[in-house]
Amino acid sequence: MPLSEGTVGKPIPPQDMPLKVTGTATYAYDVEIPGMLYAKLVTSTVPHAKLKKVDTKRAERVEGVLFVFTGNEMPYRVGMYAGDRDLLAKDKVRWVGHPVAVVVAESLEAAEKAAEMVDVEYETLQPVFDPLEALKEGAPLLHESMHEYRHAPAFNPVPGTNIANKFTLVHGDVEEGFKQSDVIIEDEFRISHVSHAYMETQNVLAHYMRDGTLEIWTSCQSPFIVRQIVSESLGIPYSKVVVKTPFVGGGFGGKAGLGWEALVAMTSKLAGFRPVKLVLSRKENFASSASREAVIAKVKAGFTKEGKCVAYKVTFILDAGAYADYTVNVSRAMGYSAEGVYEIPNVYCESIAVYTNKIPTTAMRGFGYPESNWVLEQVFERAAAKLGIDSVRIRRINLLRPGESHTATGERLREDVGDPRKVLQSLLQQIGWGEKPQPPSKPWRIRSKGFALCVKGPSQPPNAAASAIVKFNEDATVDVVVGTGNFGQGTATSLSQLVADQFGLPVERVRVDLVRDTSKSAYTWQTVGSRGLFTDGVAVLRACEDAKKQIKGIASQVFRVNEEDIEIIDGMVRVRGRPWISIPLKDLVFGYVYPNGNTVGGPVIGRGYFASTLNTYLDPQTGQGIPTIFHTFGGTGVEIELDPLTGEIEVIKAVQVFDVGKAINPLLLKMQLDGGFIMGMSIALFEKIKFDEQGNILNPNFTGYYIARSKDIPESFSCSLVETPQFDGPMGARGIGELSMISVASAISNAIFLSTGIKLNNLPMNPEEVWRQIMNQRPELVEQALENMLKLTQEAKVQ
Amino acid sequence: MKKLSFNVNGIRRNTLTKDNELLLDLLRERLGVKSVKAACWRGECGLCTVLFDGKPVKSCLVLAVEAEGREITTAEGLAEGERLSDIQDAFVKYGASQCGFCTPAFVLTCHYIIESGKAKTEKEALELLNGLICRCGTYNQIREALASLLSGK
Amino acid sequence: MSFGSPYFTLPEFTYLRARRIEEVLQLLEEKGEDARLLAGGVGLISFMKERLVSPSIVIDIKGIEELRGIKLEGSKISIGACTTLQEISENELIRKEIPALHQASGEAADIAIRGRATIGGNVCEAIPWVDMPVALLALDADIHLLSRRGERMLKVGNFLKGMLETDLRQNELVTKFTVPTPKRRSIFRKYAKGSEFAIASISICVDGEVRVVYGSVAPTPVRCKEVEQIIEREGISESSIRKASKVARESVECMDDVLASSAYRKHIVGILTASALKEIQR
Secondary structure, three states, X not given: OOHHHOOOOOOOXXXXXXXXXXXXXXXXXXXXXXXXXXXXXXXXXXXXXXXXEEEOHHHHOOOOEEEEEEHHHOOOEEOOOOOOEEOOOOOEEOOOOOEEEEEEEOOHXXXXXXXXXXXXXXXXXXXXXXXXXXXXXXXXXXXXXHHHOOOOOOOOOEOOOOEEEEEEEEEOOHHHHHHHOOEEEEEEEEEOOEOOOOOOOOEEEEEEOOOOOEEEEEOOOOHHHHHHHHHHHHOOOHHHEEEEEOEOOOOOOOOOOOOOHHHHHHHHHHOOOOOEEEEOOHHHHHHHOOEEOEEEEEEEEEEOOOOOEEEEEEEEEEEEEOOOOOHHHHHHHHHHOOOOOEOOOOEEEEEEEEEOOOOOEOOOOOOOHHHHHHHHHHHHHHHHHHHOOOHHHHHHHHEOOOOOOEOOOOOEOOHHHOOHHHHHHHHHHHHOOOOXXXXXXXXXOEEEEEEEEEEEOOOOOOOOOEEEEEEEOOOOOEEEEOOOOOOOOOHHHHHHHHHHHHHOOOHHHEEEOOOEEOOOOOOEOOOOOOOHHHHHHHXXXXXXXXXXXXXXXXXHHHHOOOHHHEEEEOOEEEEOOEEEEEEEXXXXXXXXXXXXXXXXXXXXXXXXXXXXXXXXXOOOOOOOOOOOOOOEEEEEEEEEEEEOOOOEEEEEEEEEEEEOOOOOOHXXXXXXXHHHHHHHHHHHHOOOOOEOOOOOEXXXXXXXXXXXXXXXXXXXXXXXXXXXXXXXXXXXXXXXOOHHHHOHHHHHHHHHHHHHOOOOOEEOOOHHHHHHHHHHHOOHHHHHHHHHHHHOOOOOOOO | OEEEEEEEOOEXXXXXXXXXXXXHHHHXXXXXXXXXXXXXXXXXXXXXXXXXXXXXXXXXHOEHHHHOXXXXXOHHHHOXXXXXXXXXXXXXHHOOOOOOOOHHHHHHHHHHHHHHOOOOXXXXXXXXXXXXXXXXXXXXXXXXXXXXXXXXX | OOOOOOOOOOOOOEEEEOOOHHHHHHHHHHHHHHEEEEOOOHHHHHHHHOOOOOOOEEEEOOOOHHHOOEEEEOOEEEEEXXXXXXXXXXXXXXXXXXXXXXXXXXXXXXXXXXXXXXXXXXXXXXXXXXXXXXXXXXXXXXEEEEEOOEEEEEEHHXXXXXXXXXXXXXXXXXXXXXXXXXXXXXXXXXXXXXXXXXXEEEEEEOXXXXXXXXXXXXXOOEEOHHHHHHHHHHOOOHHHHHHHHHHHXXXXXXXXXXXXXXXXXXXXXXXXXXXXXXXXXX
């Protein structure tokens, strides 16, 4: 195969796989430093209280214990967006699990023993767990000093209340829209707290050194934002904070933004500049780290009899928990994604993040979009049924039209953003829409199909940048330096393909460094929002251009032709039209050496960056503006079976269709689409963090908090790609990571609705919840199924 | 402290252990066998799986002293130098790993499934993986990797 | 009961490996409450990590040969207390003669846990959601207990007292379980979609006396006499199954916990009753 054919578009396995399958990839969990001490958190046992006293004396006497620190010794407030968090609880505790002290010991065993002996005295305050209650006047107030918090400019907290952020999206006149409507759909939806359940629990190893340098090893998504948070909150220059992130055992948004780094860093400093490691147990991770918020959504939508949606009014109330540093932005994204893939002329949306005395919340894969999608796509399905038009038609009528439509935030949709019509068409084809489903596996089960559409772009500050360095080595192999993290997306492999093709090199000759180190890696804002391949890809391609320019500069002197006449193909530098005049890259990338030793040029190092010139803050009153750098359109189709006997839903077939612009690596893409489906399905069917009446988590483990296992996956997965190139994307590509799970729950619920008329408004759709809804809405289905089973002559098994 | 002697990936390890030390901690913290991960520390996620005399066990539920005289195999031990075992190769080929944190446990369990002949079909094989969690959702790719070896047998 | 621990390490204890039953009995006599027996460790190590128990001595009994293995003893099948669930599920005699036990052991937990967990441990840990006690109760199995003061044998149903509570005395060791045969017409089924543990389970035996037992619905497995009577009276037919399903749903008291509500459990109990009877009818 000639190399000039390129590697982009080829299904190359991730380059780091040999390390992963042999277990030799290093994670922060694996890192140790000589002399390292062990930290253990002491956490609040009550949901809301004044901290009267934290007595550390007994704990300090435990053999092997060096120090016990409390909030008084760490007067720092941290955060990225809301800036609402103290390193350790100071005057108050705000949820069960709120860290009040940290024990430092020579061994984990000693630290654990001592943690039990820290005596905390509380003066309990009235807690508030329900966000609707928390919004009422006179509700217990969580954050009395909200007015002091240094929140980012994009947000609107309301001091004196429990509102961490209130986002409003308005365009057109929604009341006027309702007047024009023939049919109104009104309903309320609820979504439970979800755990990211990344397999590697949060862990940090920090070493505050005596020269003022702070070295941090952490399991995080975005080392540069960790550096920013630590530097800003502790008042250390950025260059003195070195954040290192090796392989990361999953993140899904839960390791973006604020983590435990600043706390462990200060602990290291106070512990006599010794390195200190903190690893959270799974229970601690559930109880003391942040999860995905719960949501209550109230919606009213108006449609004309032709099926045009002319009015959409929705309120999202986010149960943000005790701290909402990142959730303030989730509420914003949930709000401006309210209209999904549709163009709706009259919209009023409020999205409010509310503090309650529960676990803190943060970003999660999909970032508010799965939640808004859950409401919108079901409303459309139900409107179609009510109007007596089919599911496809109602969507076609309302679909955004690239080149013509304006999005929810008033952005004119460019021609090259992707093709939602083609996506829909392909999705219908893949799922066999209109064809009867296969007969069910058991005669009493109900087999059906459903689908839902989605769109998403990265929700980031307007100036969020990325950069890259492309360095040639003496043998014309290439080292690529970027900042985007590695937690399973395979972006590094895609980036190496982009670089390889720029120079006609075999992909094995390009190495993308996998360990992030803020002092050595190229800057990128964060690894979130499905942005890595897009932003860092653009930066890498620009760095390649820069390197090429340098190579051509050297070659033009050697060949004595103009730079424009030089081309780089198959690892050779040659004169256009005269391919016999050529030199291998390796003889140019460190300068060309003439036979007499004279040299022109030197080592080639290209640099490039990505920065958006389009994005704006959103108008605080109307939510209008340009919040994202691209939009990826797509959809999910499913064929499912509902067992009315038990309420269980089984997904038999999964179909994913996305307009990815360009599939740089179809294998990696398939891995994201299948994996995202499974995660989306697991959240849709099983996952819910449960609380008791005192705010304790009842299921801080994988027995009670069930995650899809191998036996739960669909029999078949298929995916189909639409490739409408994005003119400013790397080789036309756009992001996909989060997209793959956004519309999964909606597709499943729609399949149930279409076959049974049963409305499932609450997530998760676990067997008990579905059974309850069947009993409420169509109890005869259960009886019919039971009769059906009893009458069977052959084998009848419940599961 | 008790004297303890056992094999890890064919290499004799003589060490001392405390009675309350877990096999997981001995392997990871003191013998440097970092391929053994953990995510729940109570037998639910399966990430600390090692082969104990050839059979999968969850090392967070095994005392280190119980390993006396036994043969422990971990993911490092399946490969010979840079040459990967069949199941490791299949994992690479089918992309059966994303973040990679659960991968050693899946590789070991799949290796056991293939070697022991305990599963005849893909479905049976998937059932045998039930003790393990992959949050990235690579189960479909793992299924493909397993199937390629089941059909090859 | 909290399920989840902030701790990585175990409390301190002394580990002793026993080779002979006599050794164990001697130690138990001496140490009593301070000693705990370790077989598969699935229960004990979890409990220690949760700080539910903190014994000063842990006696490893799984090396004792007499406590392992499955054999025919006259008209009974005996299963050593330290026999693993995997061994039980792969045993030919059990598969043929006691399908309920074959099914309960084969579907329990996962391959790694089954390879370690023992039948004795599964019963003695006395938590509501495990599978083996449910089948053993339906099979009218006996548990054999030994101390230096003598041997005791009692029905598994009488041995289990409540959550984390059994009739085991501090000086006693469980040696084996015996199941009277024939028990070919027996079944175990559980419902565990979206759950690690069964939300509800059922075991039925209709060889000889009819016994219908439900698991995961109460602190210990419970028999349902009302259902048993229907089957005794009417045999297994479409109409008796219909009746039994309804009666089970109405009469089995079910608990509320983190896995499911009482109402849903009752519903599942009805469904499991119908489907298990349906299967046994074949």
